Amino acid sequence: MSILGTRVVRTEDPRLLTTGATYLEDLRLPELQGAAYATFVRSPMAHARITEIDVSAALAEPGVVAVLTARDLDDIPDRPAGAGAEPLLAGDVVRFAGEPVALVLTEEAYQGEDVAELVSVDYEELPVVVGVDQGLRDETLLFPGTDSNVVSTGGAEAFDDAAFADCEVVVERTIVNQRVAAAPLEVRATAAIWADDRMTLWVSTQNVHGVRDAVVDRLGLGKGAVRVIAPDVGGGFGAKIGADRETITVGWAARRTGRPVRWVETRNENMVGMSHGRAQVHTVTIGGSRDGRVSAYRLDIVQDCGAYIRLGTMLPNLTMLMASGVYDLPRVETAYRTVLTNTTPIAAYRGAGRPEATAAIERAMDLFAAEIGMDAAEVRRRNLVPPDKFPFTTKTGATYDTGEYAKALDTVLDAAGYEELRAEQRRRRERGDPRQLGIGVSTYVEITGGGPEAGETARLSVHTDGTVTVWTGSSPHGQGHATAWAMLVQDELGIPMDRITVRHGDTDVLTEGVGTFGSRSLQLGGTAVHNAAVEVKERARELAAEEMEADPADLVLDTENGTWTVRGVPGQGVAWAQLAERAGPDGLSADTKFATKQATFPFGAHVAVVEVDIETGVPRLVRHVTVDDAGPVVNPILAEGQRHGGIAQGAAQALYEEMAYDEYGNPVTATLMDYTFVTAAELPSFELVAMETPTSVNPLGVKGIGEAGTIGSTPAVQSAVVDALAHLGIRHIDMPATPERVWTAINEARTAQ
């Protein structure tokens, strides 16, 4: 029986549960002996000219190794200082609160903050741009010499109102997809050494190769001169893709000073220095007929870029690509503008552009359903892409591989007991219960394994003791690849998992690779491992044939016990160890890279049940039921774990989380006391329903599951809050649906009635 699809507990866990993992701050390597501790001096101002930096008092302290500023960055290649270009350390101008201005290196970790306080920076305040509306006004430009804060546009140059001309009903609304923080529990961290004209960096990252390439590029080093190693990584959620300016600066400082340097930020720094996510404002227009058919949809996106371009010009392209969701819509128009503001730059956060697309279309569907007075689930059902239309190319140019959208919707409604929930809702409304019930339905499709041409790499070696080492270009940070990849190998080679070691995260071992993000690992990295196993198996077949003097075609691998026998010939057969021996000095191994032209499109449907205390405005998520179909599941516990985490993060965006700024550009949620990171006490247990529709894009038939939960849950939960108040005439409440925001909506609705 195949091990694939079975509930195998993680092989990673005993170490994590007994001694703890080895995160960057835990490294006690001889190379890092005597490392200086790095502390960044950060701007307290959102927008200001730096008139003077006086480091003399700091330098005078005993134990201070160096105090470095932008002026010291004279040994790296010049960069064109175009709009949105991000420096390593701020030069003449700071553009967001928390921007690094100087780097202090001290002998002792505890000195860092004391010394940083002694670096005296004179700022001359500049007018501050907060929020996209202000950014679009262009009254204050973040980059003087340019003519606009808008750094990128795309999609339709002008919208055509004729698209809605034949619609019986048209609804338009501007909605906010607020700025949130990825907030992995492990903050950002880097250690660096420069030795023998080579830089070695240990980085808490999702992709060592991307970090290497960024460092090479920014510091003007040869590709072979940089090695990047990922120790255990305590979560990433998209915000640990690539090399942040701090990581590159730490590497540079190690070269500059000749000292090993280590840096671990504080949570406060993390909340302002690590990229934020989402931060889009959508204007949705949806039109159709009163029988529930939607015939036209328009999505106009304004993306808050933050102060510099990280991914702020890329994300809205993904949002446009996925704009029409699971629906077969005759006319779709999209456009975006990305605008600079004096805030932390925006980049990927779990879903990265796709949750925004889903949130917009799902809100639009709800608004449309409310306008025509039809059940929100029914309106969705009438517009879904039917199963016989796959592969289905949307009006925005995405080609969905496979999907059973109606089945997903019906399954989740059934599992949630939708009709009974509606009945309970009616009862509570009738008796005027202070705790009203809301039911939110979302359906979604997303794109995973995007950029599939880049593919992923793997190396598999069978050793002479019969054990296996797998190197993967994927870069797990909680996903459980060590377990899943070993399952793939066991399934193919019949070598038991406990003899298989999976390793990752060293650019000197696998010089090429891509990493773990965009729900790409299993379909690309997993397939690369699978293909490596297939290659090794074919090589082993030949070796076994030689050993047993038989025709390779007659050799059979018994995957239950990992031995090769000749078909029809009784006997012990040949074991893997023997074949590895026979393979000679090059060993029995394979290097593979799996790339494809097509991304995959997982889909699903969520039902959220929310109770709203209409006297206080407090919403509470009481149930969350999901169908998330990402094709065949290698290990259900891992897939469920991904879904659980995603649901929680998505629900948190709907109800709790927001990175907020005051009018001066001060972040007001820069600690975990203020940023309402969701806890166990706010959430219910989740109800998951399995569904597996394979894709033909890769030999495993799999799609990505890492972000699905987040994408489906946010609109379902938001919709449930609104639905609880629908009888008051409420059609929309922006996220997060905080108690005061809900209470205000209730008050306004009552005043209007």
Next chain:
Amino acid sequence: MIPPKFVYRRAGSAEEALSLVAEYGDDAKLIAGGHSLLPLMKLRLAQPEVLVDIGRVRELSYIRGEADHIAIGALTRYHDLEHSELLAEELPLLAHASGRVGDPQVRHRGTIGGSIAHGDAASDVPAVVLALDGTLVVSGPSGVREIPSGEFFHGPFETALEPEELLTEIRLPRPASSSWAFQKLTSRAIDWAVVAVAVQGRSVGLVNMGSTPLRATAVERALADGAAIPDAAAQAAEGTSPFPDRNASTAYRQHLARVLTRRALEEAGSRA
């Protein structure tokens, strides 16, 4: 984050604490559980030169039933209040409210005296003590004095405590009415109260409705005059001016005070 440098001194007794505070004067801060002070120090919002640790003054950790009141040592932890059989019997309001402070880790460290001396209007227990008509026993260079809780809280983080004084005991009279309730609204369960309401009999304490913990005197008067609960509760925000913050505007806090007071009075009534 690291606190700035300071000198640490540990007091073994209340007496020793008083003499250390006298020795260092304004430069010193008392630390018990440390869950109010240490976070402020790590954020460098507080920079005392000397910390006098009274966390080990065991003689100030007790819950005793006296003839006409319950006496609680200032260094009694929330965890001990929450699980005290005596309080469960005699002052369930305090036991219950203590069990809703922060999280278990905080309750294993945080003390009733530390919370009261800190004088944070967003803290739950000060308003509970206020509603229970508690008396605060304070030791200082000139001896012991008793301060009624109604006169103790002066402003944001300001109390009647003089710099060289130490809060040693909280005395809570046995309540005449056994009806009680505690209603607390937070963003997340772990957060400070947006607003909370403590009710014992016809006494009503308000959390986070101004610069100090408050008594809802208008409500109490209305109840004494025989008003029905909804009518009395409607006056819960009278005379209050809660600070607006990210969690709540002034108007929303005042609304919550009215709703939570009504619910608390109804809940207390159901226990009577």
Next chain:
Amino acid sequence: MNVTITVNGEKTSHEVEDRTLLVHHLRDAVGLTATNIGCDTSTCGSCTVLLNGESVKSCTVLAAQVDGDEIQTLEGLTGEDGEMDAVQNAFQQKHALQCGFCTPGMVMAATSLLRENPDPTEDEIRMALKGNLCRCTGYHNIVQAILTAAEDAR
């Protein structure tokens, strides 16, 4: 100043700066790195250890404050043969950890909870974990693991 603490049953003694936080003391002087630092504001609970058998956040305790006390960290739960205890085991069986960063604190918080309340309901578990943040699991499997550990202990 000199600080003597019994950590996981072994007496340790070190000269420390007065301001040394317990979490740094455990990690750097005692050399036990399972305990992590996640937030600095005693919110996230990654640094949770047991002080005289009760959960505390070691980023908000001074090493000096626990001079003479007993501390237990994740490393101290493991048997001499490396065997995991009931809570650790349940965390693996129920897939209650992903990146593992919150895990040491989460396991210690769970251990403290089960000592105080050996038979908690799901709601009690959720309330008892509110001071321990996890970004990966959505808490679902953590709650399941603690229910399982409690059941196994019966």
